[in-house]
Amino acid sequence: MSHALDEIKIGGLGASRKRVEDNRFIRGKGNYTDDITLPGMLHMEILRSPLAHARIKSIDASKAWDIPGVHLVLTGEMMATRNLAWMPTLSYDTQAVLATDKVRFQGQEVACVIADDPYIAKDACEAIDVDYEPLPVIVNPRQAVAEDAPVIRDDKDSQRDNVIYDWEVGDKAGTDRAFEQADVISKLQLHYPRSHPSPIECCGSIADFNRATSKLTVYMTTQAPHIIRAAVALVAELPEHMIRIISPDIGGGFGNKVPVYPGYVCSILASILLERPVKWIEDKSGNLISTGFARDVYLDGEMALRRDGKILGVRIHTDADHGAFFSDAQPSKFKIGLMHSAFAAYDIPAAHLTARGTYSNKAPGGVAYRCSFRVTEAMFFQERMIQAAADDLGMDQAEFRRMNFVRDEDFPHRTPFGFLTDSGQYAKCLDVGLKAIGYEEFRREQAEARAKGRLLGLGISTMTEPLGAGNSREYDILGIKMFDSAELKVHMTGKAIVRTGARGQGQGHETTWAQIVSHELGIPADDVVVEEGDTDTAPFGMGTYASRSTPVAGAAVAMVSRKIRAKARKLAAHLLEVSEEDVEWELGRFYVRSAPDRGVTIQECAMAAYSNMPDGMEPGLENTAYYDPPNLTWPFAVYIVTVEVDPETGVWDVLKMVAVDDCGVRINPMIVEGQIMGGLTEAYAMANMQFITFDADGNCVGSNYMDYLLPSAWETPGFELHSEVVTPCPHHPIGAKGIGECAAVGGPAAFVNAVLDALSGTGVRNIDMPLLPDRVWEAITYRRDVSGAPPVRSDD
Ligand code: CDP
Secondary structure, three states, X not given: OOOOOOOOOOOOOOOOOOOOOHHHHOOOOOOEXXXXXXXXXXXXXXXXXXXXXXXEEEEEOHHHHHOOOEEEEEEHHHHHHOOOOEEEOOOOOEEEOOOOOEEOOOOOEEEEEEEOOHHHHHHHHHOOEEEEEEOOOOOOHHHHOOOOOOOOOOOOOOOOOOXXXXXXXXXXXXXXXHHHHOOEEEEEEEEEEEEOOOOOOOOEEEEEEEOOOOEEEEEEOOOOHHHHHHHHHHHOOOOHHHEEEEOOEOOOOOOXXXXXXXXXXXXXXXXXXXXXXXXXXXXXHHHHHHOOOEEEEEEEEEEEEOOOOOEEEEEEEEEEEOOOOOOOOOOOOOOOOOHHHOOOOEOXXXXXXXEEEEOOOOOOOOOXXXXXXXXXXXXXXXHHHHHHHHHHHOOOHHHHHHHHEOOHHHOOEEOOOOOEEOOOOHHHHHHXXXXXXXXXXXXXXXXXXXXXXXXXXXXXXXXXXXXXXXXXOOOEEOOEEOOEEEEEEEOOOOOEEEEEOOOOOOOOHHHHHHHHHHHHHOOOHHHEEEEEOEOOOOOOOOOOOOOOHHHHHHHHHHHHHHHHHHHHHHHHHHHHOOOHHHEEEEOOEEEEXXXXXXXXXXXXXXXXXXXXXXXXXXXXXXXXXXXXXXOOEOOEEEEEEEEEEOOOOOOEEEEEEEEEEEOEOOOOHHHHHHHHHHHHHHHHHHHHOOOOEXXXXXXXXXXXXXXXXXXXXXXXXXXXXXXXXXXXOOOOOOOEOOOOOHHHHHHHHHHHHHHHHHOOOOOOOOEOOOOOHHHHHHHHHHOOOEOOXXXXXXXX
């Protein structure tokens, strides 16, 4: 008779265990950077540029120095004397820490004041007198490449224009041939607007340099503490072993907390100079105008089609507006991130992508907001293009997708731009979604409603995302290979601590990593504590973004658990007095193959590791695993939305939304559903209401929560989630694929497609996000496309 533990009862794989971190979060007991107070701590505030492009003629900080309570005023000139006025970015560019020659975007950091409290520091910032000479402003790629465009990055000797890269991928000749053979060519142009990850907690740091020990400790809201440690070592030229980065609880990241920001560098220098802890907490407008914007890409593509619906080829051109500094964090091999994941789920013989990136007078952009390095733009264009092509062919949306999907038996499949996908059941996911939304019935209702002047629409979006960067052969950041790690220590009573190189920001790692240990070792999840975010204790890792935690760090947790189990087996053999080959494993227990009732629990093995190990065995039960994944994981999803659009006002309401996500094996189904709901909410917000842009003078429009809207429970629609389709990842140790970003990546196109479907027959091909009522109304009333792209001239 089996003595195996009941995996669900002990909180193993598949258990919808309540999130352990919520015990402190919902009681207001989280420990965020701003909750930390150190003895003798000073406060830093940043003076930002009001202008988007201007030469700095002079900075007079004398009045600020005179204010009682001010300890230090940092300017670019002072930073330059320490070689810190500029810093390297994660994309091999440079970024101003404090401006010296020019300001290049509104909100750029010009000076910092360190004072006894933040109010004195803020007042002192206002006492700094900066004399600016305004320069012409560039707010979009078209202006950036105009003949007479001012060179924004004239600080770089080699930079003669505003182009950052011109890049291509795919099969140009094959694609040209596909277009020659096409019966129909379908075209689409759109702008994926800037959006902001906008975590509730803004960025911040507390730098604490101790001269006596030469140790620098920095508490900061970072998603990638080890990368920050390396960056600080290189930029500040401090010895890496004397730097400790602690990332306490994080109030949301979504990609915003991956880059290195000037505030971090200034607080560190201030602490070194003053030999006191220096705290910098960014305010909301500072966060919204100066940190990690995402998207801002112009997408222009066409599809070669055979009359029967077969896609023969795709061409895409992208123009990405990166702002004043090219500071995305992305694998260095891929100039526009993983944009070439486009059409990965479709069987398309030929594709070609050209990509250009330009500077503008905007804050640095291109950060991956809940997305793997431009995958969101790729999936958005893909699903908008698919809908346009099906319409051009007069084909049914669902049928067109189904006939062009990669089939289950075609894996492993080489995607049009060269990735290797390994698993999925695309048509099945679509079928589940269509049934759940009541597809045929809705189409009938839609036709009847149209006859009465009501505009109903249905939008489908699918997404497959390359999650889990990387494998170290192909993925690196600044040359550092992308892998991850886990360390597991089992104490003598069988309780355990696991640490990883990832850093959760609300995703529930403290819950799910324990479940993986539980699955592998049979230690109840409640007996496993998870710790992340301290570079002095956690093994080296690349951090948490791009939904890479489960595919990489989660895999490392499984692998280190297996190492522990291998040693525990030797201990079990010793305790049972049989040879190792005669020992079998069932969840939580080793037993003698020939006498299954004779066994020892994993906890008994743990005790033996400290009290009764065989001769010659190293004591203790702990280990570390570094995991370099063989491939990315490829989750798949289908999102379907129905909407009703009011023709009088352009307001649209969601009638129903269904989501079918296949992320392989779900560690914690409840957490997975939470991730999907969060992603869909962000997708809805991007499609419906979030508007942050720049006027012709480079002023940021939407720099506060009155204008940049966060959806509350009141306006967010309900979502019906489906988990019927499970295609385990063939190479992940527990078959899991990433999920955190999927819904935010694939969701927006479903909403936009639904609204455009409601407008079908009017000739309107595109409305750029957000689909604000006035834009939709304009499209309906004037039967024309409506773009939300930033203005070209000041009178636009
Ligand atoms: O990297 P990040 O944590 O943002 O994303 P993720 O790896 O997709 O994981 C998000 C959360 O969902 C974590 O708590 C995961 O452990 C959990 N998850 C899961 O339970 N099952 C999966 N197949 C994937 C993720």
